[in-house]
Amino acid sequence: QKEVEQDPGPLSVPEGAIVSLNCTYSNSAFQYFMWYRQYSRKGPELLMYTYSSGNKEDGRFTAQVDKSSKYISLFIRDSQPSDSATYLCAMSEYGNKLVFGAGTILRVKS
Amino acid sequence: SQTIHQWPATLVQPVGSPLSLECTVEGTSNPNLYWYRQAAGRGLQLLFYSVGIGQISSEVPQNLSASRPQDRQFILSSKKLLLSDSGFYLCAWSRPGAYNEQFFGPGTRLTVL
Numbered sequence: 094q095k096e097v098e099q100d101p102g103p104l105s106v107p108e109g110a111i112v113s114l115n116c117t118y119s120n121s122a123f124q125y126f127m128w129y130r131q132y133s134r135k136g137p138e139l140l141m142y143t144y145s146s147g148n149k150e151d152g153r154f155t156a157q158v159d160k161s162s163k164y165i166s167l168f169i170r171d172s173q174p175s176d177s178a179t180y181l182c183a184m185s186e187y188g189n190k191l192v193f194g195a196g197t198i199l200r201v202k203s
Numbered sequence: 204s205q206t207i208h209q210w211p212a213t214l215v216q217p218v219g220s221p222l223s224l225e226c227t228v229e230g231t232s233n234p235n236l237y238w239y240r241q242a243a244g245r246g247l248q249l250l251f252y253s254v255g256i257g258q259i260s261s262e263v264p265q266n267l268s269a270s271r272p273q274d275r276q277f278i279l280s281s282k283k284l285l286l287s288d289s290g291f292y293l294c295a296w297s298r299p300g301a302y303n304e305q306f307f308g309p310g311t312r313l314t315v316l
Binding site: 097099101125127129134135136137138139142181183185188189190191193194195196 | 209244245246247249252262291293302303304305306307308309310312
């Protein structure tokens with residue numbers, strides 16, 4: 094079993110839809126949770142950074158962490174074609190390296 | 204603001220040839236620096252990280268090496284490339300003492316033929 098599991102997609106949605114992207118993990122010591130957006134042939138861009146459980150909102154993006162279920166989510170409201178990218182989750186223990194999911198390909202159709 | 208540069212952007216090299224990829228960071232001092240390789244559908248694999256000049260930690264034993272000759276410069280090298288070295292190489296940085304919030308460069312796409 095991989096430490097971090099992420100559905101590779103692709104996930105195709107119409108413009109304006111609410112998108113839900115998810116990751117599950119097995120290491121209960123993970124405390125820091127990140128979401129990165131990566132456009133084709135570009136480096137990943139940090140979107141959201143959260144510590145421990147709870148929600149964090151930034152514009153159209155909401156990150157949710159449920160440590161009891163070892164499950165994290167990224168919600169995108171009012172999705173746009175420019176949101177089409179690969180979304181990577183990443184997480185780590187305190188003072189330790191990041192462990193990445195394989196990424197979910199998102200396609201938002203206009 | 205901080206900026207991270209990588210070059211070259213793309214590289215095609217024959218098997219057995221040497222490799223040198225460079226990464227530089229601007230706008231911060233004493234950053235932690237990282238080299239990752241990304242294979243299609245497999246996420247990012249940490250290759251090396253550095254917390255200071257001349258300090259290199261290797262995560263995966265392989266055909267590559269890294270060096271940090273200056274505070275904000277990180278170099279990935281190989282003496283003889285293998286076909287399996289093909290991939291997308293990413294450099295990243297984080298603030299001193301902070302390993303979690305990492306910021307990535309634009310990447311180098313390496314094809315070994």
